[in-house]
C-alpha cells in the first residue's frame with residue numbers, strides 16, 4: 001500500500017492513485033468478510049448508448065471491482081432506448097439478491113430524464129447516492145449512500161489532516177453529481193461554503209478567499225495561479241480532452257506554486273471517485289446483511 005506523505009509547505013501533488021489504493025485495500029478487507037458470510041457484494045452498471053468516455057469509466061469501475069473482489073456486470077442499452085426500457089432494467093436489478101449496488105452511468109442521451117431513472121433505483125442499492133431519498137438524508141446531515149466524487153474529496157481532506165470546521169470552502173460548479181452534494185457534506189462539517197457557477201460574477205473574488213477550492217466546471221484551465229489563495233488545498237474535478245490530452249479545470253503548472261496541495265488530472269479525483277464507489281458497494285452489502293440479521 002502506498003503511503004501519502006504529510007503536507008509541508010506548498011506545492012504538494014495529491015496522489016489520487018495512492019489514496020485510492022488505500023480505500024481499495026480497506027474495502028477489500030470488508031468484501032472478504034462479507035464473502036466469508038455468504039454475501040459477496042455485486043455491482044451492476046448500466047450504460048445507455050455508445051458514449052466512449054462512459055464506456056471507459058465503466059471499464060475502470062469493473063477493473064476496480066475485480067481488484068477488491070466485488071462481482072460485477074454491465075447492462076448496455078442501445079442509444080435509442082427509452083425511459084421505460086431503462087426503468088424495466090432497473091426494476092429487474094432491484095429485485096436481484098446478488099446485486100447490492102446499481103449504477104446508471106451519466107450522462108444519459110439528452111432526451112432522457114436522469115432524475116426519473118435515478119428515482120427508480122432501490123435507495124438501498126443506490127451506490128452513487130443520487131436517489132432523492134439519499135440526497136435528502138445527506139442534506140439533513142445523515143450521510144448514508146452519498147455521491148462518490150464529493151465523498152472522495154472529503155475522504156482525501158480527512159486523510160491529509162485538513163479539518164473543514166470554520167474553513168472557507170469554495171466550490172466552482174453546482175451540478176447534482178459534485179457541487180450540490182459536496183456543499184452539503186462540507187456544511188455538515190461546519191465549513192463556510194460558497195458555490196459558484198456559470199452565472200457567478202467575478203469568480204476570482206470568490207476563489208481567492210478559498211482555503212479549500214474544488215473546481216468542477218468542465219472548462220479547461222479555468223483556474224489560474226492568481227485566482228488561488230496561497231496555501232489553499234485545490235481539488236480539480238475537471239476532465240477535458242484538449243488536443244488529444246486529458247486536462248483539468250485548473251492550470252496545474254501555475255497553481256502548484258501557490259497552493260499547499262493540488263490534485264493532478266489525470267491521477268487525482270478520478271481514481272478516488274472509483275475507489276469510493278467500491279467502498280459504497282461494500283457498504284450497501286453490509287447494510288443488507290445487517291437488515292437480514294434483524
Ligand SMILES: Nc1nc2c(c(=O)[nH]1)N[C@@H](CN(C=O)c1ccc(C(=O)N[C@@H](CCC(=O)O)C(=O)O)cc1)CN2
Nearest residue numbers: 057104105106107128148149246266267268270271273
Ligand atoms: N453514475 C455516474 N456517472 C458519472 C459520474 C459518477 O460519479 N456517477 N462521474 C463522472 C465520470 N466518472 C465516473 O463515472 C469518472 C471520471 C473519471 C474517472 C477517472 O478515473 N479518470 C482518470 C482519467 C481517465 C482519462 O484519461 O480520461 C483520472 O482522472 O485519472 C473515473 C470515473 C461522470 N459520470
